[in-house]
Amino acid sequence: xxxxxxxxxxxxxxxxxxxxxxxxxxxxxxxxxxxxxxxxxxxxxxxxxxxxxxxxxxxxxxxxxxxxxxxxxxxxxxxxxxxxxxxxxxxxxxxxxxxxxxxxxxxxxxxxxxxxxxxxxxxxxxxxxxxxxxxxxxxxxxxxxxxxxxxxxxxxxxxxxxxxxxxxx
Numbered sequence: 431x432x433x434x435x436x437x438x439x440x441x442x443x444x445x446x447x448x449x450x451x452x453x454x455x456x457x458x459x460x461x462x463x464x465x466x467x468x469x470x471x472x473x474x475x476x477x478x479x480x481x482x483x484x485x486x487x488x489x490x491x492x493x494x495x496x497x498x499x500x501x502x503x504x505x506x507x508x509x510x511x512x513x514x515x516x517x518x519x520x521x522x523x524x525x526x527x528x529x530x531x532x533x534x535x536x537x538x539x540x541x542x543x544x545x546x547x548x549x550x551x552x553x554x555x556x557x558x559x560x561x562x563x564x565x566x567x568x569x570x571x572x573x574x575x576x577x578x579x580x581x582x583x584x585x586x587x588x589x590x591x592x593x594x595x596x597x598x599x
Contacts, residue, residue: 436448464507471531511547542562
């Protein structure tokens with residue numbers, strides 16, 4: 431979003447193009463590869479039949495199916511969802527037919543992260559949904575909790591990029 435808004439201003443001011451590529455989350459995700467999957471979510475788009483309902487609700491409804499393992503159980507490590515021969519990957523392939531997105535919620539050291547997996551994920555490594563630790567008020571994220579969540583992601587990047595150094599964030 432920043433790039434989309436800032437690029438025209440930058441081009442008009444400097445006559446140069448601005449290219450912004452996302453920082454690969456791949457190294458930071460390595461620690462999460464062994465994390466246990468606590469939930470599997472399938473999000474399904476549900477269009478409204480009457481156009482007036484769409485205007486009134488400003489869009490569409492979504493249904494979400496959440497699957498959890500038995501108590502104190504796990505659905506397997508995150509990395510198993512990327513292994514084409516695993517049961518988890520095969521399950522995601524089947525579930526992808528029933529929704530627009532399949533997400534895994536993994537837990538590591540008391541922290542939870544949500545990763546988009548399956549055929550509909552453009553790049554699972556870079557797509558991280560807002561975690562449960564972000565609070566919402568009337569559907570809008572509370573800025574303080576959103577900032578804390580973003581800071582935890584930045585801390586992960588910094589730890590991977592500058593191991594052993596205390597870089598302030």
